[in-house]
Amino acid sequence: MAETINLLLSxxxxxxxxxxxxxxxASILGIPLGVLxxxxxxxxxxxxxxxxxxxxxxxxxxxxxxxxxxxxxLIPFTRFLVGKSIGTTAAIVPLSIAAIPFxxxxxxxxxxxxxxxxxxxxxxxxxxxxxxxxxxxxxxxxPSIISGITIxxxxxxxxxxxxxxxxxxxxxxxxxxYGYQRFMLDIMLYTVAILVLMVQLIQxxxxxxxxxxxxxx
Amino acid sequence: xxKITNLTKIYNSNMGRIVALDNINLHIKKGDIFGIxxxxxxxxxxxxxxxxxxxxxxxxxIEIDGIDxxxxxxxxxxxxxxxxGMIFQHFNLLSHRTVYGNVAFPLEIAGVDKNKIKEKVINxxxxxxxxxxxxxxxxxxxxxxxxxxxxxxxxxNDPKVLLCDEPTSALDPKTTVSILELLKDINNKFGITIVxxxxxxxxxxxxxxxxxxxxxxxxxxxxxxxxxxxxxxSDIVKNxxxxxxxxxxxxxxxxx
Numbered sequence: 521m522a523e524t525i526n527l528l529l530s531x532x533x534x535x536x537x538x539x540x541x542x543x544x545x546a547s548i549l550g551i552p553l554g555v556l557x558x559x560x561x562x563x564x565x566x567x568x569x570x571x572x573x574x575x576x577x578x579x580x581x582x583x584x585x586x587x588x589x590x591x592x593x594l595i596p597f598t599r600f601l602v603g604k605s606i607g608t609t610a611a612i613v614p615l616s617i618a619a620i621p622f623x624x625x626x627x628x629x630x631x632x633x634x635x636x637x638x639x640x641x642x643x644x645x646x647x648x649x650x651x652x653x654x655x656x657x658x659x660x661x662x663p664s665i666i667s668g669i670t671i672x673x674x675x676x677x678x679x680x681x682x683x684x685x686x687x688x689x690x691x692x693x694x695x696x697x698y699g700y701q702r703f704m705l706d707i708m709l710y711t712v713a714i715l716v717l718m719v720q721l722i723q724x725x726x727x728x729x730x731x732x733x734x735x736x737x
Numbered sequence: 738x739x740k741i742t743n744l745t746k747i748y749n750s751n752m753g754r755i756v757a758l759d760n761i762n763l764h765i766k767k768g769d770i771f772g773i774x775x776x777x778x779x780x781x782x783x784x785x786x787x788x789x790x791x792x793x794x795x796x797x798x799i800e801i802d803g804i805d806x807x808x809x810x811x812x813x814x815x816x817x818x819x820x821x822g823m824i825f826q827h828f829n830l831l832s833h834r835t836v837y838g839n840v841a842f843p844l845e846i847a848g849v850d851k852n853k854i855k856e857k858v859i860n861x862x863x864x865x866x867x868x869x870x871x872x873x874x875x876x877x878x879x880x881x882x883x884x885x886x887x888x889x890x891x892x893x894n895d896p897k898v899l900l901c902d903e904p905t906s907a908l909d910p911k912t913t914v915s916i917l918e919l920l921k922d923i924n925n926k927f928g929i930t931i932v933x934x935x936x937x938x939x940x941x942x943x944x945x946x947x948x949x950x951x952x953x954x955x956x957x958x959x960x961x962x963x964x965x966x967x968x969x970x971s972d973i974v975k976n977x978x979x980x981x982x983x984x985x986x987x988x989x990x991x992x993x
Contacts, residue, residue: 635829637825637827637829638829638830638831638832640791640825640829641823641825641829642842642846643791643818644789644791644818644821644823644900645818645819645823645842645843645846645890645894646814646815646816646817646818646819646843646846646847647815647846648815648846651846655842655845655846656831659831659833659834660831660832660833662833733833736874736876736877737832737833737874737876
């Protein structure tokens with residue numbers, strides 16, 4: 521029993537580590553990507569058809585590759601970045617790469633919801649593009665952006681289950697190796713229960729934050 | 738103050754060429770309250786938006802205080818825009834900021850220091866009569882209060898010109914009167930040149946001293962409010978004056 525608990529605990533920590541690290545990286549790169557996708561679109565403040573088409577195509581390409589395949593394709597890139605291609609830390613690379621374009625699209629959609637009149641008012645006041653992005657677009661869209669990060673985190677929990685393919689560990693890996701391959705049904709059920717709990721918790725925290733910041737809007 | 742010469746704006750769309758403004762010439766004097774009236778689609782909004790270059794003219798020049806804004810750099814344009822306030826039909830306030838934050842916004846953009854901002858915002862809110870709403874969010878305000886925040890925000894950088902894009906079209910008649918009175922006050926107190934567009938002649942009649950009537954992208958007449966209302970050539974004004982005369986006639990009959 522103690523062994524089971526240890527297994528579950530270390531796997532849970534591995535999953536949390538993979539998910540949170542990749543959400544963090546995806547936010548740092550995905551939010552600017554979403555901003556670029558939105559502001560370079562037709563009729564927006566930094567309209568640039570070529571850049572928009574290029575970014576959009578790259579996003580679509582990465583979003584169309586199934587994650588299991590992305591894991592394998594990215595092995596050389598992962599080795600280049602973190603020095604190894606297997607293990608929990610190595611799994612963060614493909615997880616982040618998968619999450620960046622996903623979150624980018626969600627952020628783009630969130631920013632599109634910002635009332636164009638407000639952007640115009642800022643322009644009429646002599647705001648620079650950077651000021652419009654940082655002081656108008658992102659803060660006005662913040663509740664939707666937070667929702668997008670929540671959705672990304674939950675998706676990453678699902679994706680992280682496949683990290684076992686490259687020895688990434690985590691709850692998904694545990695469920696496959698012990699629950700499926702060794703017929704230890706109890707471990708399978710425990711992992712699923714922990715995953716359900718984790719998703720519920722992340723969704724709840726995300727909703728709380730959104731509710732708090734949009735209290736008066 | 739504002740001198741517009743041969744201004745033309747053409748849109749090229751999938752539907753073909755649309756001439757939104759056709760050779761507009763306009764001279765608005767310093768300290769004037771100038772009205773531009775016309776039906777929807779006449780081009781009045783496009784004309785107003787050209788005055789701070791939210792809309793880029795196809796041809797012609799726009800001089801504000803002696804500077805042709807169609808020929809200046811992006812950086813200069815930012816500077817000049819700070820001296821041109823603008824208010825909108827739908828207020829366009831930032832929903833994530835309080836009343837204080839909204840009025841402080843243009844000052845933050847201009848890089849004014851924090852203490853100065855605070856002093857300025859407090860004065861402005863007193864001017865528009867919203868001191869008690871300083872920590873409210875726009876969603877907690879009525880339409881008239883939102884427009885007052887809009888006005889305070891537009892005045893923050895001490896503009897020389899205030900552009901008003903249908904400022905009362907989303908407000909009820911009573912609130913409309915109070916907003917117009919506020920604009921008139923501001924014009925009196927600070928000598929700010931006000932350009933106001935509206936499709937409602939009642940609004941123009943109440944506040945403007947000079948008017949231009951715009952139809953199909955052309956200015957079909959302009960002059961003092963007295964001239965336009967007494968001897969109008971345009972259908973929009975004629976229809977209006979006839980209606981006013983009729984309703985006043987009926988009022989007299991009813992009282993009689």
